[in-house]
Amino acid sequence: LPGIEPGDRVAIAMKNAPEYSEIMFGAWHAGLAVVPMNARLHPREFAYILEDAGAKVCFVSDDLADGISEIAGDIVCLEHIVLAGSARYEEMRSGEAVEPAAVDGGHLAWLFYTSGTTGRPKGAMLTHANLRAMNAAYFKSVDDIDGDGCIVHAAPYSHGSGLYLLPHVERGACQVIPASGGFDPAEVYDLLTTWKGVTFFMAPTMVTRLINDPGAQEADTGNLKTIVYGGAPMYLEDCLKALDLLGAKLVQIYGQGEAPMTITSLSRNLHSQAGVPDYHERLASVGTAQHGVEVRVVDEDDNDMPLGEIGEVLVKGDVVMKGYWNNPEASARTLRGGWLHTGDMGALDANGFLTLKDRSKDLIISGGSNIYPREVEEVLLRHHSVLECSVIGRPHPEWGEEVVAFVVAKDGAEVAEKDLDTLCLEHIARFKRPKAYLLIDALPKNNYGKVLKTELRDTVFLRDRFQSGSR
Known part of the structure; x- marks a missing residue:
């Protein structure tokens, strides 16, 4: 596209589709930063993100094209709107191959807008090094991947879970997008009859819907490898029911947009240790720090809290964002002392298990x-x-x-x-x-x-x- 240079931002307003990952990797090949946008946003919310990010290009799906077109005239920075799957898109897709742009680990890769307590979205700047650290933590702390398996993207690409395509691409696993473009329990069970070694990311509410579906008891889940769940608390009763129905195939993760999918994890093995005396307490936790991550719980003055006492959760590691886009005040406040201040409240036990008591207090999930x-x-x-x-x-x-x-x-x-x-x-x-x-x-x-x-x-x-x- 004319006028586009390395370092520019490329926004994506789409539901899950094959073109989404093509755009992501194409943008990174060209040295551009990807700005994922929730397809369910209002046009005015799209406009704010596009303007704040200074996006020059927006790739959009057919169902969102009208809404983006309505606001495009008011966004000075926006130079190109490309409809995924259009003749223009296919022309770009079939163009001559170019050498990858010269970028290093410190270059911006993923500009993820996450709302703060003021309600104004802030762009969390994730670099290529951050994403590599996320991959490394996945392999060490979440799950193993081989080229014979696949990940089914039932959760939106635009959320942090969309980044889970990266470790699966690295290991040569298939990427599967449901025909519905989202999550439907009956469709999930149907996919399990077709694909082998299947991994999903699910919010706890998705897991609950899956196990309570009328077809759950008769479904063949032998091809299910892993359900990684996170994004909200999982009720203990639902977790136990899922383990009983699906077997030891659950892994819990805790993360934020500022440390994508990578703060703590509760392993498959720990989910299966029903004989351990504090088994229920461990299931109620979000696990222990992932590979390459340090976790603390502190008081208002950033002093470490005694074990078992509630304080704010702090995180340090290569996965932590570079800062907030064009917002040095919020960056300094959130990353003070070299630690990411999550705004979440929790407590650590003697074995390093973190139990969240409140996710940003008033946040609704x-x-x-x-x-x-x-x-x-x-x-x-x-x-x-x-x-x-x-x-x-x-x-x-x-x-x-x-x-x-x-x-x-x-x-x-x-x-x-x-x-x-x-x-x-x-x-x-x-x-x-x-x-x-x-x-x-x-x-x-x-x-x-x-x-x-x-x-x-x-x-x-x-x-x-x-x-x-x-x-």
Whole structure:
């Protein structure tokens, strides 16, 4: 493409497709950095990422082309929009081979946008060296791979799990994309009759749906090699049920966009040690530090906490990001003292097992996707009749959590739920939209004016319990 030089950013707005990996490796061959974008985002959210990253090129799938085209005129940096599978794409694909660009391990490879507590996405800069470190940790701490196996990409490429294609490519394993382009339990079981040595990455909610599917008990899972799960807590009951149904084929990982898929892991072997006295406690943990990674738990002043006591989880290693794109303040704050401050709270035991107590405290994890309350709250506050609001997550049997909004109207004003729904759909992705709006007179607050989200969660719990008990 004219005007594109090594170091430029190439965005991808697509669901899982063969072209996705072609674009990734083609971009790296040319010395470009890949900017993956969640295909479920709102066009305005796409626009923010494209502008912030300074992306010159955006590869897009047919189903997202109209949304990207609508915003393209307002994005000065964007010079090319290429439709995957189009004649233009095929022309690029069949062009003359070129020598790989001269890049080293310190060059930017993957610019992954991960929301912070402010709700504004920040671009985590991952270098080629970071990705190589992730591969090395996978082989040492997660699973072995041989060329006879495959990985089925049922989780989005645009998430950190998409990077798991890299260790499988390195070892010559097949990459399989389900016909649905996503996750469907029946399709998973069908794929297991066709492919051998199959690995999946799944969010815990996906594992739960898989084992609770009507066809689960009769399904032949002999070709299943490994399910790597992570991205949210796994309920102990579901984990035990999965082990009973599938056998010792589970590996848990804990990571962040800033240290992709590579902080701790709970091995297949540890999942199978049912006779160990603290077996259930270990299953409730996220395992021990992966290869090449150091983990600490500290207090507010970065002093190490005693074993078993809760503090913030800190991480160090070659897998940790270079920093946040064009955000030196956030980089300095998050990487202070040479350690990645995850924002997650947890505790370490004497054997190095890390148990998470809260993933960024107010973070909502729905279907494996992160939803930060602040960005939803900021949209709701655009409504002229909303005085204040607070967003929390409540348990959902299929997705893990769903979004609930508490809304306080201005004096004498009325707020219609359908208007709030419309407002959200105009500004944020559909999956971030609250599934319930609870209109209340005032938000509970402490003496400093901070909203007490714990009380709001208790309110939802008691309300749901009362309603279920009164049916």
